[in-house]
Every structure is written in C-alpha cells, then in structure tokens.
Amino acid sequence: MTTRTYRSTRRDEAASITRAVILDTALERFTAQGYSATTIADIATHADVAVNTIYASIGGKAQLVLALIERARTDPSITSTLDGVGRTDTGRAALERLAHGVRTSSEHSQRVIAVMQDAAASEPSVADAVHRTELGYRANLDSTVGHLRSLPDFRDELDTRAVQDALWFYFGFSPWRTLIALGWDWDRTEHWLALQAWREIYRVPQD
Structure with a gap:
C-alpha cells in the first residue's frame, strides 16, 4: 500500500513538472513567433516531449493559452x-x-x-x-x-x-x-x- 502511494506521488510530481515545461515552452514559442504561427508540434519539439503528451496533459493551442491565463x-x-x-x-x-x-x-x-x-x-x-x-x-x-x-x-x-x-x-x-x-x-x-x-x-x- 505504501509503495503504491509512493509511486503515485512520484508520477504526480513528474506530470506536474512536465506540465510546467510544456506551459513555459508554449509561452516562449507564442511570444517568439505569434499564436497563429506556432504549432503543437513546434512546442513539443522545443519542450522535448511527444505531441500526444501535450494533448493528453493540457490540450490544443487554445487550452494551452487558457492554462497560461489560469x-x-x-x-x-x-x-x-x-x-x-x-x-x-x-x-x-x-x-x-x-x-x-x-x-x-x-x-x-x-x-x-x-x-x-x-x-x-x-x-x-x-x-x-x-x-x-x-x-x-x-x-x-x-x-x-x-x-x-x-x-x-x-x-x-x-x-x-x-x-x-x-x-x-x-x-x-x-x-x-x-x-x-x-x-x-x-x-x-x-x-x-x-x-x-x-x-x-x-x-x-x-x-
């Protein structure tokens, strides 16, 4: 039971760090080249994550901006x-x-x-x-x-x-x-x- 809780905590921490990296990278790319010109693939490349990871953890471009606002x-x-x-x-x-x-x-x-x-x-x-x-x-x-x-x-x-x-x-x-x-x-x-x-x-x- 303790092991499962520990592993769950580690996964949550890793997910939180990944989310922060994605948001920081999205902000950098949106700022550098504008919202329309930025793609999820571009953000994924610079954040060193898979495209599906961005969609699964946050969503598309609009959801990324909404998360930055929040x-x-x-x-x-x-x-x-x-x-x-x-x-x-x-x-x-x-x-x-x-x-x-x-x-x-x-x-x-x-x-x-x-x-x-x-x-x-x-x-x-x-x-x-x-x-x-x-x-x-x-x-x-x-x-x-x-x-x-x-x-x-x-x-x-x-x-x-x-x-x-x-x-x-x-x-x-x-x-x-x-x-x-x-x-x-x-x-x-x-x-x-x-x-x-x-x-x-x-x-x-x-x-």
Whole structure:
C-alpha cells in the first residue's frame, strides 16, 4: 500500500513538472513567433516531449493559452497586494502599494497578457477567458475602494463608481502596456501612475 502511494506521488510530481515545461515552452514559442504561427508540434519539439503528451496533459493551442491565463490569475502576489493596501493609513501609501503590486504582477505576466490578446483574435474561448480575466481583475481593484474612501483627504465628491473608474484607468492593463511600449521603464511607470491616481482621488497639497 505504501509503495503504491509512493509511486503515485512520484508520477504526480513528474506530470506536474512536465506540465510546467510544456506551459513555459508554449509561452516562449507564442511570444517568439505569434499564436497563429506556432504549432503543437513546434512546442513539443522545443519542450522535448511527444505531441500526444501535450494533448493528453493540457490540450490544443487554445487550452494551452487558457492554462497560461489560469496560472497567471492565481499569482499569490495579487492577494499579497490587496492585503498590503488594506494595511496602509494614507492615500498616497495605499496607491503606491497598489501600483507596486500591479507593476510586479504586470511585469511578471506581460508575455502572458500579450499572448492571450493575440490568441483572442481567433479563438472565441480565449476571448471569453480574457473578458472574464478583465472582470476579475477589475473586481480586485474595486475591492480596495472602501479602504481608499476611509483614508484622510479623500475627495468626498467622488462616488464609488468614480473611484472604480479611476483605478481601472490608472491600474488596468492598458496604461502599463501603453507606457512600456512608449519606452518608459517599469520604475518610472509605477511611480507616475501612483502619483496621478493619488492626485485624482485625494486632496493633494498644491506646490
């Protein structure tokens, strides 16, 4: 009985490692040559696995992208960021903490974001997953609004929807992608977006 359990554990570990290798390789190939131009055979060659192994463990190209999205979505830094924002006692500190967490997640996941948007153009299942991912991400941002409203110097004329929109405008997918594409580095992008959001949501002393 113990031997069978041990062997089962070893098989599970090997399968997990193989899955990770396949996903890492798929991400590299999709990034290097685009979703449409990449084939399962190409991924299998670079991952040093059989084509049937990819289909059996994950599925086709669309399923590979969906698995990459799910892996990024469960990044533990998201929960850590939200917890950190909730422990701040000033608006500026809260938005700087939020900006840093979003930057860390975005920097880590930028290739996945680019691949999922590329694949969404031709794969309805991926397009649906992208939409659900955006909704989930926006819900995470929205969850900080109550705390932001409770901090000193909050602009009372802003209703909840206005704050939600401001958070999406500064910390959604688009601003990071746009500024990085313009040649900004991650540090500059992080600090600028945090500053602009602070000025939008709180009464900021005039210079």
